[in-house]
Amino acid sequence: MTKILLIEDDSETAEEIADELVQRGFEIxxxxxxxxxxxKARSCRPDALIVDRMLPGMDGLTIIEALRQERVRTPVLILSALGAIDERVRGLRSGGDDYLTKPFAIVELVARIEALLRRPAESRETMLRVGPLELDLIARTAKRGDRAIELLPREFRxxxxxxQRSDQLLTRAMLLEEVWNYKFVPATNLVDVHMGRLRxxxxxxxxxxxxxxxxGSGFILREPS
Known part of the structure; x- marks a missing residue:
């Protein structure tokens, strides 16, 4: 059974989340x-964490940073009432994998957790390399050879x-689902715009x-020929 560690000091919110996840078959x-x-994150070895941003005793981002420094790559969904862009960026740069602003729909939280858990095991590695391209998942930095690459959070993801899927054809539908967490394929050029900037x-x-x-198909990342 997939184990989720929920770190939330508001008992009503925690109860609602836990009840829904238990009904979905998760161990909480x-x-x-x-x-x-x-x-508990160190001892119970969860498959994913849900961490509130503001907690008594230790801030949620401090928890995440401590785990990342210990090379723990368990996916983390951050919950926060702080919805400003700079707060979301700070949460992701601290090592969070996704960020959900309160108040939220419980079905969206479940969908985001399911998306995090679908990520392949190699996403737990701390450094990705394809040819001269390197991505540091802890420091949240990228470079090609000796050239540093400045990436926005969505570009980084x-x-x-x-x-993680070099040499594989990635369709726009795949990217919308896995990178943007869409559960349907909207009529949008979102992928093309972001891909153009990333390229x-x-x-x-x-x-x-x-x-x-x-x-007509999608995109491929491969080592330079």
């Missing part, structure tokens, strides 16, 4: 403070997903291309 461990949550950053003017557009 709970902690009501930051210190207790960090101890998109590149992470592609590097511009990864493939410099003097670099052989690594991100390829397969017309």
């Amino acid at each position: 461990e709970r902690a009501g403070s930051g210190i207790e949550g960090l101890d 998109l590149l992470e997903y592609m590097m 511009h950053k990864v493939d410099g003017p003097n670099d052989p291309p690594m991100i390829h557009n397969v017309r």
Whole structure:
């Protein structure tokens, strides 16, 4: 049974989340403070964590940073009443894998947890490499050779997903589901816009291309030829 560690100090919110996840077949461990949550994250070996941003005893981001420093790559969904863009960026850069702003629909929380759990095991590695391209999942940095690449959070997740599946054709529908957490395929050029920006950053003017557009099908990331 998949085990979820829920670190949430609001008992009503924690009860609602736990009840729904139990009904979905998950095993739930709970902690009501930051210190207790960090101890349980180290001892009970959960498959995923749900961590509230503001906790008594220890801030949620401090928990995540401590685990990442210990090379723990368990996926983390951050819950927070702080919805500003800079707060979401801070949460992701601290090592969170996803960020959900309160109040939220419980079905969306479940969908996001399911998406995190679908990520392949290699996403637990701390460093991804494809040819000259490197992605540090703890420091949240990227570089191609000696050139640093500045990425926005969504671009980082998109590149992470592609590097985990190098040499594989990735359709727009796959990317919308796994990177944007869509459960349907909307009529949008969202993927193409982000991919264009990412290609511009990864493939410099003097670099052989690594991100390829397969017309009518999707995209492939591969080592430069």
